[in-house]
Amino acid sequence: AQKITQTQPGMFVQEKEAVTLDCTYDTSDPSYGLFWYKQPSSGEMIFLIYQGSYDQQNATEGRYSLNFQKARKSANLVISASQLGDSAMYFCAMRAKGHASGGSYIPTFGRGTSLIVHP
């Protein structure tokens, strides 16, 4: 079974500092993708960053980077130079094929981490 675990229900960070949001995953599939999404209070989920299971380098997108440690099955999100607008829920997600769906990569989401950025 596919599983995503986010152990931090809430995190606080000072503006302009870096913060790491934890994510561990479990799958037996060799091919999978790891994603991070941001959900502001408005409700819409916004894609931030993607890491493929075969990617050798850690993914980076602007202020976002993904610390991918395959042996530990972890995919932590690092946000550098936090801004007030970064306050939101952050979801780690995985897409893997598992046992189902004739070749479709089925998404699984974690419970999310609420990030609050203080001025």
Next chain:
Amino acid sequence: ETGVTQTPRHLVMGMTNKKSLKCEQHLGHNAMYWYKQSAKKPLELMFVYSLEERVENNSVPSRFSPECPNSSHLFLHLHTLQPEDSALYLCASSQDPGSLYEQYFGPGTRLTVT
């Protein structure tokens, strides 16, 4: 319009009502998804459609009935719902369910069942 749109944004319905949620994507994607987001649970995948064919149904009660008439439109028909069905319902699309592209989400429909 661009991206993924959902209507209505808010819906209040009684347990005996019938209503439908609508999702439309303007991204040329081939896969569409329905999710349920409750206050104290992880995001729950309900249905996945690939080119109008349902490829995943995660043991969703029959009072939720999806419809995908074409690759741009997805509906969720609701009937005889329960109060515990109150949640945010999110629609998403991706380029292809068989590849590892990211999903694009709509703003959601906030459903309250009274």
